[in-house]
Amino acid sequence: MDLQQRFVAGDLEAFEQLFRDYQRQVYAWIVRIVRDSATSEDLTVETFWRIYRSRTLFRPDGNFGAWSRRIATNIALDHLRKSRRETELPNDLLAPPEPDPAVSREMRARIRTAFVNLPPKYRLVATLALIEEAPYEEIAAAAGITVALVKVRVFRATRMLRKQLRSLSAEIGAQS
């Protein structure tokens, strides 16, 4: 019996082995979406917990990596929905970029605010496609949508961000 068959049968050692093989991949995917290491660790545990509970639904000859990434994406998206009211992004992963002098500190703050205001499903694809430059096919498979829909969401997210940045600029202009 191979590892995945043993996992489906409820063998805890097989599950531990799969966990050790895939935890980095799952964590890396989640941290790219939620951008906070402590939350990503919690969500990684939650992902594998859900995987363990629904092991009987997994086909032993299936792609465990793809299945776990799909579950991880759903859990990360749920987290974005729940934490939408938080107005500031967690900043423990905001490493200093090579700063573009044309983009001021104030502008960066405005972009973050506009980004946090995006609906979660748009925020998900915007993070993965625009910031992390993940291939559209990869995003589509993980989110359970078509590549065409990923493209649509990326363009809509871009439009929403532009609109929000304009209105934020107008507000600041009116205040000063």
Add this chain to the structure above:
Amino acid sequence: MNREEKNRASSADATPQDRSDLNEIKHLLRQAMPPVLPHELEPHIDLWPQLRARIESQHNTVHAATNVHRESPGIRIAWFDWALAALAAAALIFFPGIIPALLYHF
């Protein structure tokens, strides 16, 4: 073809204005929220102990629930119900002729 080129190729059906907007927003986003650094793509601690504790706690809860179920009394049936059932069984055994009559009425 790298990731960026792949994504650019797949958005080739967008208008030049859309593409210019996309590139500008992308640049701004990456300035405000840079990509996660490679060394941040790994958990800081081993997550297995947390997960194992969760699995074990669920197993214990399930076992406790099973034991409670085993110890709990079954459905209680009053003595006169047993007496009625015995009388009916005796009638069927000693007077089998009533079976067709009962079947006719039911």
